[in-house]
Amino acid sequence: MTTGASLIVEDLRVNIGDKEILKGLSLTVKPGEIHAIMGPNGAGKTTLGFTLMGHPRYEVTGGSVKLGDQDILEMEVSDRAKAGLFLAFQYPFEVAGVTVANFLRQAVSAAKGEEISVWDFQEKMTEKMELLEMDEAFASRYLNEGFSGGEKKRNEMLQMALLEPKFAILDETDSGLDIDALKVVAKAVNSLRGPEFGAIVITHYHRILDHINPDIVHVLMNGKIVKTGGPELAMEIEKRGYDWIKVELGIADEAAEAQGVK
Ligand SMILES: Nc1ncnc2c1ncn2[C@@H]1O[C@H](COP(=O)(O)OP(=O)(O)OP(=O)(O)O)[C@@H](O)[C@H]1O
Ligand SMILES: [Mg+2]
Numbered sequence: 001m002t003t004g005a006s007l008i009v010e011d012l013r014v015n016i017g018d019k020e021i022l023k024g025l026s027l028t029v030k031p032g033e034i035h036a037i038m039g040p041n042g043a044g045k046t047t048l049g050f051t052l053m054g055h056p057r058y059e060v061t062g063g064s065v066k067l068g069d070q071d072i073l074e075m076e077v078s079d080r081a082k083a084g085l086f087l088a089f090q091y092p093f094e095v096a097g098v099t100v101a102n103f104l105r106q107a108v109s110a111a112k113g114e115e116i117s118v119w120d121f122q123e124k125m126t127e128k129m130e131l132l133e134m135d136e137a138f139a140s141r142y143l144n145e146g147f148s149g150g151e152k153k154r155n156e157m158l159q160m161a162l163l164e165p166k167f168a169i170l171d172e173t174d175s176g177l178d179i180d181a182l183k184v185v186a187k188a189v190n191s192l193r194g195p196e197f198g199a200i201v202i203t204h205y206h207r208i209l210d211h212i213n214p215d216i217v218h219v220l221m222n223g224k225i226v227k228t229g230g231p232e233l234a235m236e237i238e239k240r241g242y243d244w245i246k247v248e249l250g251i252a253d254e255a256a257e258a259q260g261v262k
Contacts, residue, residue: 004031004196005068005084007167013062014044014051021047023223024063029167029216032195036209036234037202039220040242045202048220049171053087054080067167081111084166088156100155101125101139108162128161131191132184150181157188164192172203186211206238219245 007029014022021044029035039045051058052065054077065072070083080087105121125139134154141147147155160168170185177185189199189212201212209217209231217234219227219242227233227245237245246252 004198005070005166006030006066007198007200008066009048009063010065011063012048012051012065013060014047015059015061016047016057020061021058021223022051025220025224026063027200027218027225029198029200031166031198033215034189034193034199034201034212035216035218036212036214037200037218037220037225038204038234038237043220044223045220046171049087049169049202052080052085052169053077078110081163081165082113086160086163086165086168088160088168088170096142096144098143099139100141100143100158103143104139104155104159104162107159111163124162125158128158132157132161132187134158134184149176150178153177153181154184157184161188161191166197168192168197168199170199170201172201172208182208183211206234209234221245221249222251 007027009025009027012022012025013020025044025048027035037045037048047058051060052072054073054075060073067083067085072080072083072085075083101122104125105116105118108121109116126136129136129139132154138151138154138158168189170189172185185208189201192199201208201214203209214231214234217229217231218225219233219237221227221242226249243252
């Protein structure tokens with residue numbers, strides 16, 4: 001693994017069609033840090049993730065994103081992976097006739113820019129599957145066989161463990177994960193944790209954060225980071241929801257009007 005790099009998002013503005021979704025979002029994650037992003041539905045959390053992965057639906061109208069000194073927004077999606085960025089929703093999943101093991105070998109070869117031999121890969125995959133306490137049979141399953149949400153998540157986490165990225169962004173909005181799948185996610189993140197690895201974990205609930213222990217928790221609301229704190233902020237949100245933050249920001253009335261309740 002190469003040395004770590006900060007992810008620096010500055011005044012990021014993103015449109016979907018004519019609608020501005022991210023409205024000047026700024027955030028810096030230093031190597032070695034894990035940040036959680038929480039926020040109400042529709043705040044723009046997934047938009048941030050998809051923008052970082054270069055999804056064509058999201059139009060960047062302003063600001064910048066850097067990983068170390070590399071300008072991420074200028075790069076093709078495949079080059080973003082080569083630069084060490086991992087996005088959990090990066091690859092198309094249902095491919096006929098391809099096993100999990102083959103798919104992952106191709107994904108890792110593509111990200112590293114070199115072909116990895118079947119034997120070397122097998123060894124590494126066995127090691128990572130043991131680490132994540134995954135059933136060996138999983139590797140021989142076919143991608144198009146129909147995976148459950150939790151199985152897709154396990155596949156993604158195995159992929160992340162194998163790629164050993166510099167920086168990972170996980171969108172945990174699909175909170176239908178059982179406790180074992182949640183632990184696989186936590187183990188995968190924790191196994192990479194160290195001075196050269198940074199991550200953003202997007203989540204609605206404190207659950208996953210109990211296992212991952214983020215250094216910093218942000219609240220994303222209305223297209224911006226509006227509040228930043230430590231792990232206790234996640235606990236407070238779980239207890240009190242988001243209205244108190246809107247009141248703090250003086251946007252409570254606006255928010256109520258937008259939702260048609262005032
Ligand atoms: N394909 C799309 N076309 C138009 N608007 C969209 C599209 N996708 C998302 N949006 C809008 O962008 C805004 C932000 O959506 P986003 O998915 O980023 O929210 P989120 O914070 O991830 O929410 P959740 O907590 O529900 O996952 C919402 O108002 C949503 O309606
Ligand atoms: Mg979302």
